[in-house]
Amino acid sequence: MDMWISEAQIPNAAMTYKIKETLVRRQTEFQDLAIVDSYELGRMLVLDGIVQTTIKDEFVYHEMISHIPLYTHSSPKKVLVVGGGDGGAIREILKHPTVEKAVLCEIDGAVIEECKKHLKEISCALDDPRCEVFVGDGIKYVHEHKNEFDVIIVDSTDPFGAAEGLFGGSFYKEIYQCLTEDGIFIAQTETPFYLPEVVKSVFNDARDVFPVTKLFMAHIPTYPGGYWSFTVGSKKYDPENPDFSGKVDIDGLKYYTKKIHSAAFTLPKYVEDLLK
Amino acid sequence: MDMWISEAQIPNAAMTYKIKETLVRRQTEFQDLAIVDSYELGRMLVLDGIVQTTIKDEFVYHEMISHIPLYTHSSPKKVLVVGGGDGGAIREILKHPTVEKAVLCEIDGAVIEECKKHLKEISCALDDPRCEVFVGDGIKYVHEHKNEFDVIIVDSTDPFGAAEGLFGGSFYKEIYQCLTEDGIFIAQTETPFYLPEVVKSVFNDARDVFPVTKLFMAHIPTYPGGYWSFTVGSKKYDPENPDFSGKVDIDGLKYYTKKIHSAAFTLPKYVEDLLK
Numbered sequence: 016m017d018m019w020i021s022e023a024q025i026p027n028a029a030m031t032y033k034i035k036e037t038l039v040r041r042q043t044e045f046q047d048l049a050i051v052d053s054y055e056l057g058r059m060l061v062l063d064g065i066v067q068t069t070i071k072d073e074f075v076y077h078e079m080i081s082h083i084p085l086y087t088h089s090s091p092k093k094v095l096v097v098g099g100g101d102g103g104a105i106r107e108i109l110k111h112p113t114v115e116k117a118v119l120c121e122i123d124g125a126v127i128e129e130c131k132k133h134l135k136e137i138s139c140a141l142d143d144p145r146c147e148v149f150v151g152d153g154i155k156y157v158h159e160h161k162n163e164f165d166v167i168i169v170d171s172t173d174p175f176g177a178a179e180g181l182f183g184g185s186f187y188k189e190i191y192q193c194l195t196e197d198g199i200f201i202a203q204t205e206t207p208f209y210l211p212e213v214v215k216s217v218f219n220d221a222r223d224v225f226p227v228t229k230l231f232m233a234h235i236p237t238y239p240g241g242y243w244s245f246t247v248g249s250k251k252y253d254p255e256n257p258d259f260s261g262k263v264d265i266d267g268l269k270y271y272t273k274k275i276h277s278a279a280f281t282l283p284k285y286v287e288d289l290l291k
Numbered sequence: 292m293d294m295w296i297s298e299a300q301i302p303n304a305a306m307t308y309k310i311k312e313t314l315v316r317r318q319t320e321f322q323d324l325a326i327v328d329s330y331e332l333g334r335m336l337v338l339d340g341i342v343q344t345t346i347k348d349e350f351v352y353h354e355m356i357s358h359i360p361l362y363t364h365s366s367p368k369k370v371l372v373v374g375g376g377d378g379g380a381i382r383e384i385l386k387h388p389t390v391e392k393a394v395l396c397e398i399d400g401a402v403i404e405e406c407k408k409h410l411k412e413i414s415c416a417l418d419d420p421r422c423e424v425f426v427g428d429g430i431k432y433v434h435e436h437k438n439e440f441d442v443i444i445v446d447s448t449d450p451f452g453a454a455e456g457l458f459g460g461s462f463y464k465e466i467y468q469c470l471t472e473d474g475i476f477i478a479q480t481e482t483p484f485y486l487p488e489v490v491k492s493v494f495n496d497a498r499d500v501f502p503v504t505k506l507f508m509a510h511i512p513t514y515p516g517g518y519w520s521f522t523v524g525s526k527k528y529d530p531e532n533p534d535f536s537g538k539v540d541i542d543g544l545k546y547y548t549k550k551i552h553s554a555a556f557t558l559p560k561y562v563e564d565l566l567k
């Protein structure tokens with residue numbers, strides 16, 4: 016018997032994957048959580064039927080959501096990840112020697128627990144002494160911490176349902192206040208090909224709050240369309256043209272390079288037009 | 292009853308699309324040809340079960356395979372397209388005012404015929420007086436024409452079965468001779484994510500023949516992984532850093548810009564490493 020899972024994020028165009036086995040499937044307090052082992056992409060974390068990350072392509076998302084802001088900031092010391100319970104962003108953040116503390120604020124403790132069990136390649140840094148794991152509401156956490164983080168990474172699920180409050184102007188104002196005076200915010204902001212209106216509205220919300228707001232793209236094969244946007248809001252630094260002087264090279268990266276850092280901000284015409 | 296088609300180009304990871312209707316399905320002399328109308332992407336040309344082009348995302352492929360070489364060459368006058376029976380590359384080529392003649396050499400006349408009937412948005416330039424349509428074998432055509440074309444575009448299906456002869460060193464040597472002394476060759480060369488060995492071997496074959504060989508990437512949502520490579524072989528011009536002086540701006544493009552032209556050659560680390 017062949018087992019396949021089908022992801023219906025886009026109503027009339029699905030990605031399907033042949034599966035070896037289901038390692039865990041449970042209803043948590045917040046969502047339907049599954050970790051399955053696929054033939055083509057290795058183990059996958061699936062939340063509410065949407066593939067969040069896979070062993071084979073997670074490097075693209077986690078490197079780009081982490082190294083773009085951390086190479087942009089001159090000396091990031093304290094970093095907050097909202098969401099990101101798989102630990103992939105934390106793993107990348109801790110590769111920067113300036114980082115003294117990385118806080119993970121994930122609302123669903125079950126995601127952390129299962130990823131620590133079944134996705135060790137991704138969650139491996141969650142036990143690092145510089146990492147502090149906090150299970151709770153990111154909106155509340157951000158509200159209660161002012162002027163504290165150099166970088167805030169919103170590594171959330173899609174802006175429908177549970178994660179809806181992590182997108183939009185009122186949360187971005189809270190993020191702004193939670194950041195230090197030269198702080199940087201980044202969020203995954205969906206696909207301009209299938210969801211142009213979402214990308215546009217989230218970008219405009221961030222632009223209303225941050226002095227410098229830019230969007231870059233990365234290629235993530237297991238996300239719909241394979242082409243994903245990230246929005247960066249910055250109080251001071253230009254994320255497109257960072258000052259790399261004094262920055263270490265990090266060994267072992269598979270997607271990020273200093274050259275791709277800037278090139279990722281060069282947008283195809285239809286994405287440029289969306290942001291006008 | 293819901294109708295879906297499923298594309299099995301990657302054995303254990305498929306794309307599936309919900310279909311309104313099948314406009315044509317026939318066995319031609321060379322392949323299984325279908326044109327279907329999908330809910331999400333509009334009409335699609337499907338050859339031997341593989342989606343070749345769709346109304347919604349064809350602009351990416353056709354703009355990038357055409358405008359990269361045509362903006363690189365200082366004054367392209369004669370252009371050859373091998374394959375490309377849908378006419379999309381011809382449509383883009385004829386937007387360049389220097390072009391006097393664009394030859395389409397497609398082995399399967401049925402592709403041209405059905406695309407002219409059912410994909411008019413793509414095939415619309417095939418009746419242009421500057422376009423000459425030739426139904427026949429591209430390998431033979433290239434062999435019989437020496438020192439004739441400023442740009443040759445190999446717009447083929449995948450390098451398995453019918454199109455296999457359009458990839459590899461012996462064909463690239465023929466291409467070299469078919470080009471004028473400052474000629475440029477370009478081909479679609481698959482996905483580095485799912486088929487790294489194919490990308491590597493095709494690139495090395497081209498590098499053995501051309502003084503300047505470079506690879507660039509474009510995101511094409513309906514191709515596996517959404518991330519596609521193109522290899523450019525050039526006798527003289529550097530395709531990554533073209534001289535745009537004297538070049539017209541083309542109105543109405545949706546992907547290509549002069550900025551994205553160069554940025555597309557900046558590769559993620561894992562693709563860079565493939566080509567070492």
